Amino acid sequence: MIPVCMNSFMCNRVELPVKTSDGSFMACYSGEGLVGLRFPGDAEAGLKRNGGAGAVPERVRAWHRLTADALGAALEGREPRRLPPLDLSGGTLFRRRVWGVLRNIRAGRTLSYGEIARAVGRPGAARAVGGACGANPIPVLVPCHRVLAADSGLGGFSGGLKWKRLLLEREGIRVRG
């Protein structure tokens, strides 16, 4: 018997919109959980494979409800009470470690890229941490926006710095500039 799926990258994916007061986000699910979240307007229609070909499994709909609730809370600057399972298997070991640290930064708090580098045992890898943040497939819920430069500067944000500013603002964090 051939396994149906050895890794999430090979699996069919389902994309569902999350309507919020800040626009319509797009959530993407694998067989393991939420694999991606895109900001409103982000084209990148990439690897979607469901194509409306079938009904969305109940399990995925349940995850999606959790996603919608969590995103709603996060956009208000609150800590989501519950998250759907996150499928972060698409990342390298280093990146998954970094994302793990990100998930432990609570709303209203921040860390610097260098601090995270030290936290994962790679003191000199601050820049690589930036790369890992940029590769984060689930922004907002995996809060890469809570990472600032060592001088408290804003740093970067692949989703657009306006979003980073907005998210930090909602959490009551003032950024210089």
Next chain:
DNA sequence: TCAACCTGGTAGG
């Protein structure tokens, strides 16, 4: 092997 990155630290105006 190489260049691209969401860096950090130092040195100089």
Next chain:
DNA sequence: CCTACCAGGTTGA
């Protein structure tokens, strides 16, 4: 405070 510069870890091509 600001610009210039470079060492630096990880990744994907």
